[in-house]
Amino acid sequence: MAGELLTTDGQVEWRGTLLGPGTPFGTVKITGLWDLPGQRGGNPPLPGFHGSYLGQRLSTDRQVTWDFKTKTARADFAGAIATLRAITAPDENPGNEPLYVQLDGLAMMVNARVTGRAIPTDVHYSLGYSAGSIAWEANDPRVYGRVEKSTSTRLAVAAGGGLDFGGGGLDFGGGGLAFGAGVTGGQCFALNAGHVPTWPRFEVDGPTLGPQILYGGRALQFDPAWSLLAGQTLRIDTAPGRRTVEVNGVNVRQRLFTAQWTALQGNENTRIQFLAGAYNAAAELRPYWRDAYQ
Numbered sequence: 460m461a462g463e464l465l466t467t468d469g470q471v472e473w474r475g476t477l478l479g480p481g482t483p484f485g486t487v488k489i490t491g492l493w494d495l496p497g498q499r500g501g502n503p504p505l506p507g508f509h510g511s512y513l514g515q516r517l518s519t520d521r522q523v524t525w526d527f528k529t530k531t532a533r534a535d536f537a538g539a540i541a542t543l544r545a546i547t548a549p550d551e552n553p554g555n556e557p558l559y560v561q562l563d564g565l566a567m568m569v570n571a572r573v574t575g576r577a578i579p580t581d582v583h584y585s586l587g588y589s590a591g592s593i594a595w596e597a598n599d600p601r602v603y604g605r606v607e608k609s610t611s612t613r614l615a616v617a618a619g620g621g622l623d624f625g626g627g628g629l630d631f632g633g634g635g636l637a638f639g640a641g642v643t644g645g646q647c648f649a650l651n652a653g654h655v656p657t658w659p660r661f662e663v664d665g666p667t668l669g670p671q672i673l674y675g676g677r678a679l680q681f682d683p684a685w686s687l688l689a690g691q692t693l694r695i696d697t698a699p700g701r702r703t704v705e706v707n708g709v710n711v712r713q714r715l716f717t718a719q720w721t722a723l724q725g726n727e728n729t730r731i732q733f734l735a736g737a738y739n740a741a742a743e744l745r746p747y748w749r750d751a752y753q
Contacts, residue, residue: 483531533587571595604750615645656722657751667742677719
């Protein structure tokens with residue numbers, strides 16, 4: 460699992476290479492990980508009155524910088540610098556990659572790309588010593604836990620051996636589906652131990668008819684006549700900027716009739732319900748999420 464190279468505070472892992480304490484590069488400081496990113500938005504002025512309307516405030520991109528100094532034998536210096544240059548070189552069209560950092564005993568992650576590299580080649584460099592920095596930019600300002608969490612549930616089953624949904628699909632009524640006594644399954648819980656909302660992703664294994672996912676008082680409901688077949692996996696990414704709905708890599712967003720996207724709130728154990736138009740013992744829902752911080 461990526462990020463497993465981290466063992467102590469001050470270490471950084473990028474593209475499968477460990478940097479910081481215990482490596483040829485000592486950590487001088489890490490900035491931007493615990494800092495609050497810049498805030499965009501403002502308060503529109505109240506016309507004819509003192510003050511303003513309360514406007515929205517949103518975080519901008521997160522900037523993370525790792526300052527280092529070399530800690531290696533002169534004979535190993537050139538090779539260490541070459542490795543650092545190689546792992547921070549941009550691709551033709553660089554995308555986000557996971558940057559792992561450990562501080563305060565916590566192994567954290569941001570999705571970022573390299574935006575700066577400084578390796579001074581002064582008189583000290585000729586002696587096998589350098590002090591420089593690497594900078595990353597994360598367009599998602601959240602800092603995530605290293606480990607992606609997951610849980611799972613199958614459709615609800617009545618105590619008698621099966622749940623009769625009826626011929627016309629599910630009737631939610633005024634406040635959701637009430638299974639009543641003697642019904643088990645059909646729900647799981649996702650604990651976001653961070654302190655800001657995190658956007659989950661879901662996987663549903665078929666066969667199932669008109670799958671529905673309820674959580675946080677919102678719903679993702681598919682066409683009740685649409686069937687997810689055996690061997691197919693429905694994948695949903697709820698994050699803003701992505702919002703993908705695919706079956707085996709094919710876009711099926713048109714089958715999502717109700718798209719009430721919402722996040723898992725911080726410090727909250729969210730109940731997630733898995734429903735469908737008909738019961739099938741093989742159908743399974745798997746939520747995935749990471750604890751999120753700012």
